[in-house]
Amino acid sequence: MAGSEGSGLPGPSTPGPATGPATPDGAKPDPIRVLLVDDHAMVRRGMRDFLDLHDDLEVVGEAADGREALAAVAALLPDVVVMDLLMPGMDGIEATAMLTSTHPNIAVVVITSFVEEERIAAAIQAGASGFLLKDAEADDLAAAIRAAHAGEVVLDPAVAGVVARRMRGGRTGAAPDTEEQRARLALEQLTPREREILDGLARGLSNRAIADELGIAERTARTHVSNILAKLGLSSRTQAALFAVEHRTDR
Numbered sequence: 522m523a524g525s526e527g528s529g530l531p532g533p534s535t536p537g538p539a540t541g542p543a544t545p546d547g548a549k550p551d552p553i554r555v556l557l558v559d560d561h562a563m564v565r566r567g568m569r570d571f572l573d574l575h576d577d578l579e580v581v582g583e584a585a586d587g588r589e590a591l592a593a594v595a596a597l598l599p600d601v602v603v604m605d606l607l608m609p610g611m612d613g614i615e616a617t618a619m620l621t622s623t624h625p626n627i628a629v630v631v632i633t634s635f636v637e638e639e640r641i642a643a644a645i646q647a648g649a650s651g652f653l654l655k656d657a658e659a660d661d662l663a664a665a666i667r668a669a670h671a672g673e674v675v676l677d678p679a680v681a682g683v684v685a686r687r688m689r690g691g692r693t694g695a696a697p698d699t700e701e702q703r704a705r706l707a708l709e710q711l712t713p714r715e716r717e718i719l720d721g722l723a724r725g726l727s728n729r730a731i732a733d734e735l736g737i738a739e740r741t742a743r744t745h746v747s748n749i750l751a752k753l754g755l756s757s758r759t760q761a762a763l764f765a766v767e768h769r770t771d772r
Contacts, residue, residue, distance in 0.1 A: 552579035553670045556599040558590040558616070559632070560608040564655075568603065571659045578666060587611025587619075594620055599627060601666050604649070606633040606640055614643045621648030628669035632662075633680075641680055645759050651675030672727035674762045704768040710752045718745040722758055723765035 555578055557565045565583045572578045582597045584590040586608045594602065602620065606613040617629045628650040633641070641652065650669040653661060654677050665675040711719065714735075721731035732742040746758060755761050 550577070552577050553601060553666060554579050554581045554597070554599040555666055556580075556582050556584065556590065556593055556597060556602045558584045558587070558593075558602060558608075558613070559605040560585050561605075564605075568659075568662065572663065572666075575663055578663060587613065587616030590616050591619055594624060594627065598624075600670050601628045601630060603630050603632060603662070603666065606631050606644060607635075614640060614647055617644055617649050618647035628672075630662075630665050630669050630675060632657075636680060645757065645763075648757060650759065652680040653677050654680070668725065672729065674722070674725045674759050676725075676759075676762070704764070707753050708768065711749065715745055715749050715752075718742060719749055719761060719765045722746070722749075722762045725762065 555572060557568050557580060559565050559568075562585070565585075569580045569583070572580050581599055582593045584593045588611045590602065590604065591611075593599075604613045604617055613631060613633075617631065620627060620629060625648075629648065630651040630653065631641075631644050631649045632653050632655055634655045636654070644652070651665050651674060653665050653675070657677065668675045708716070717735060718731055721734065726734070728742045728746060729739050732739040735742070746761070749761055750756065750758070753761065753764060755764060
């Protein structure tokens with residue numbers, strides 16, 4: 522299977538809740554529209570069969586590589602794209618970068634069989650909202666799709682550990698102590714409110730959830746997130762979440 526990954530997701534799993542939360546008037550919200558991108562037809566079929574069990578998730582299309590994915594996104598405008606990382610032709614990294622550039626409101630959840638530091642870091646830089654390993658439980662896929670659609674960060678623990686170590690010392694080749702000192706200096710630039718916001722990012726909360734927790738407007742939370750990224754020299758909320766986990770903001 523040249524240029525492709527394993528096919529471990531999804532395996533047998535007990536289905537999770539089949540419906541999403543009701544709206545205040547009791548009506549069901551529109552289902553989350555999902556595009557599946559993987560060069561293995563059997564993997565796509567397995568994911569589709571599982572996701573079809575959930576009333577709040579609707580698989581609107583499939584693609585076998587990055588170019589097909591971009592065309593499908595333009596035609597179907599899904600809410601969330603589940604993107605294989607390694608595919609022949611245009612891979613998941615390049616496709617994610619182009620997708621998030623042209624459709625910033627569409628979330629991308631990357632699935633991968635291999636925890637490769639360089640590729641994972643590149644996918645985060647490209648704008649991916651979350652990462653799952655292909656040996657994850659099928660219920661984890663549904664949960665990741667819902668979380669990404671809500672603006673939350675979804676990271677498999679193995680992936681989070683690899684990227685956090687890279688953020689600590691891998692980018693510059695500096696000694697870990699030096700990187701830690703730089704992180705502390707960067708954190709000192711944050712206001713107390715910004716540190717609270719960063720803690721929310723570390724817990725994978727969306728802007729709305731952070732705003733509700735702190736009793737502020739969602740627009741205010743979004744502004745704080747932008748300020749945090751600028752002060753820490755980061756480009757995405759995913760990077761900010763990893764930074765906060767690695768450099769514990771409560772210490």
